Amino acid sequence: xxxxxxxxxxxxxxxxxxxxxxxxxxxxxxxxxxxxxxxxxxxxxxxxxxxxxxxxxxxxxxxxxxxxxxxxxxxxxxxxxxxxxxxxxxxxxxxxxxxxxxxxxxxxxxxxxxxxxxxxxxxxxxxxxxxxxxxxxxxxxxxxxxxxxxxxxxxxxxxxxxxxxxxxxxxxxxxxxxxxxxxxx
Numbered sequence: 537x538x539x540x541x542x543x544x545x546x547x548x549x550x551x552x553x554x555x556x557x558x559x560x561x562x563x564x565x566x567x568x569x570x571x572x573x574x575x576x577x578x579x580x581x582x583x584x585x586x587x588x589x590x591x592x593x594x595x596x597x598x599x600x601x602x603x604x605x606x607x608x609x610x611x612x613x614x615x616x617x618x619x620x621x622x623x624x625x626x627x628x629x630x631x632x633x634x635x636x637x638x639x640x641x642x643x644x645x646x647x648x649x650x651x652x653x654x655x656x657x658x659x660x661x662x663x664x665x666x667x668x669x670x671x672x673x674x675x676x677x678x679x680x681x682x683x684x685x686x687x688x689x690x691x692x693x694x695x696x697x698x699x700x701x702x703x704x705x706x707x708x709x710x711x712x713x714x715x716x717x718x719x720x721x
Contacts, residue, residue, distance in 0.1 A: 544604060552611045553657035559619060568625045571714050572616070573701065576611040577602045580641055582655040582664035584684040589661065595653075597641075605634050629717040631701045631709045639684060641694070647696060649682050656681040656690060 542550070559570060579601035588598040590683060613630055620626050644652045657674035659666025663673055668685040675681055684690040689697065702714045712720065 544607065546602070548611050550608050551608060551636065552615050555612065556615055556619065559615075560623075563623050563626060568627060569717055569720070570616075570626070570628040571631070571701070571717055572612070572628060573631035574612055574633045575605040576637040577605055577641070579603075579605070579635070580652075580663050581687055582658070582683050585653060585662055586664040587684075600679055602634075609634055627712075627717060627720055629701070629709055629712055629714050631697075631704075631714075632698070632707070636697055636704075636708050637682075637693075640696075644682065648679070648692075650680040651675070652682040653685045654681070655685045657685050 562570075577597060579588075579598035583599055584598040585596065588594065588596055591598075609632060616628050616630055622627060640647045640649060641652045643667055644650065653662055654675075655663035655668070656678045657668035657672050658664055663675075664686040666672065678690050679686065679692050681690050682693050684693075700708050704713050
């Protein structure tokens with residue numbers, strides 16, 4: 537698990553407090569529109585799948601980290617709802633990085649992916665035991681991989697996320713998408 541000594545709820549509370557302070561400070565400086573993307577299922581990136589394999593001896597996502605991501609999204613959504621009722625003219629879009637990514641992981645072929653577990657570029661088990669560098673193994677077609685390296689999405693995944701954030705439906709970005717946020721006066 538984690539070496540942190542801070543309990544999950546306390547850690548998320550600290551993050552949300554920091555977000556609140558930063559958003560409020562930006563608002564005081566004149567910002568009125570905020571496009572925010574929550575944490576994706578980081579327990580499913582190749583580096584954390586490797587952790588799952590090493591700690592628990594099984595393949596799959598490292599769910600304790602995904603639990604943090606889900607809890608953080610819920611807390612962030614509540615914060616933004618609260619702030620929007622307190623700050624005049626405050627508008628926001630919250631991209632659900634978790635839901636967007638987990639839906640691709642659960643149904644990769646619908647998005648044109650063939651591999652949502654391994655990194656396209658890296659070393660060792662699922663290309664997650666070493667960095668993407670000049671001696672790394674490289675997949676034959678990066679467009680078929682959700683992950684470029686052990687931490688980051690592929691260019692195709694990032695492009696799909698950007699399109700979803702800009703034009704996506706409420707299940708992925710709410711209360712309005714980034715396009716509506718940009719157009720709203």
